[in-house]
Amino acid sequence: MPHKFNAARREKIPKQKYRVTNWTEYNESLRRRGDLTVWISDDALGLWSAPRRTTRGGQRTYSDLAIEICLTLSAVYKQQLRQTQGFMRSIATLLGVEIAVPEFSTLSRRGKGLTLPATRKTDRSDPVHLVVDSTGLKVFGEGEWLEQKHKTSRKRRSWRKLHLGLDLVSGEIVCSDLTKDDVGDSTALPVLLDQVDGPVSHFLAGGAYDGEPTSDLLAARFGSTIEDTIPTPINAIMSPNAAQDPTARDGHITEIAARGRMAWQKATGYNQRSRGETLVGRWKVVIGSKLKTRTFENQKAEVRIGVPVLNRMTGLGCPSFERTA
Incomplete structure (x- = not known):
């Protein structure tokens, strides 16, 4: 989480407050x-x-x-x-x-083997502001409590990893994938990008995607003009040619060192990544935090069904906020 760098003084950071400005329309969308x-x-x-x-x-x-x-x-x-x-x-x-x-x-x-229509239904000429995040979904089998309590060994994997890509402009899920729990976030990224059928102008992701493989992949898919906002670790070092030809990552390292991580997040718009975390929370509340099916192929089909469900609900209406404090 972004605030882990300020855990010692977290209680001193005031929490922003918002209010919903379209309660009538939003309530009707919830009923529908x-x-x-x-x-x-x-x-x-x-x-x-x-x-x-x-x-x-x-x-x-x-x-x-x-x-x-x-x-x-x-x-x-x-x-x-x-x-x-x-x-x-x-x-x-x-x-x-x-x-x-x-x-x-x-x-x-x-x-x-169910074939579903394309995820994205908005105007393809509009560039996508893509934010990606992942979470774990529980599957059948003995839980961690039973394993720790009775010292039993798991016969099956207890988790699957769900990867979601959100368009910040339209609010729709434009890419998704379900992998086993041993697949890293950056490893699953090429499959997600293959599902995006339009230009991408901005890419936001967590520190798990930091590194040259992600930057090279984004440049190869969407051109060198794409803006990627990925936080670097505390011990990040500059590239060997940073003095002559600095990369975007070098700029992030310099900016964080000069202004601090919180100021860098505000300046680069990295705080918008919280909408990806909100999407993960919506999935677990609306679709569920546990997969119902047993085989991996059926579980992937279950995720493919869940994506248009959330997109349909988004199309019915979303709340509009304004800051009050």
Whole structure:
């Protein structure tokens, strides 16, 4: 966290206070998150059945859209697949539509190779101000408390690592990935950048992304004009050619040494990285801090479903703030 460099005097730093200026609109957006018409439309029900295939093989009963709708309802209302099957069956009965509801085993099997539309839906000509962050998601298996209490060994990995990329301009998630817990943040970065289909003008990330590999990767993908704001460690040293050809990292080191880390954060806009941490908190509250599925491929599909869910909720409306103190 950025404030760890000021832990000794943290209590002396006044906390900023804000108030929401659009409570009416924001309250309505929160209500609409539970509206079934937001997640299920008449057009979607009309495309419930899979199109007739022209190649050899068995004919699928349900379209990818039908599977996506069921998995979306599972994520929004935090239900297991069996409960989702019953929930969708009751919706079809109440709406009076004659559709076959996929079984839970079908949802699990079809979710692995489910193809979803592109994450970003905003104008691609607008450059992305990208902030990336990662967090751990709990999976099935014995927990850490059981391991410490009874000295048992874990039979399976207890965590998966979720990587998210947020566009500060639109507020949408533009890239995501789920990896095993032994994959570092900088190692997962190339996969995230492959999902960004537009120009990136600014990149913010934590100290885990510090280093030449990240800078070279950003320059190769988005050009040398990209501005990257990554904090350097306390013991960071300048590059060998800093006197003749200083890099952006050299500039950060000099600025932090001259003005202090907090002033550097304010001057470079690094404080906006807190929105990435807020996104992680939203994911754990809305989608959940634990993965429901068991296999790694199904867990990746679960994350792919969660991304458009959060983006849809963002599109319904977000709070606007103004500082009061």
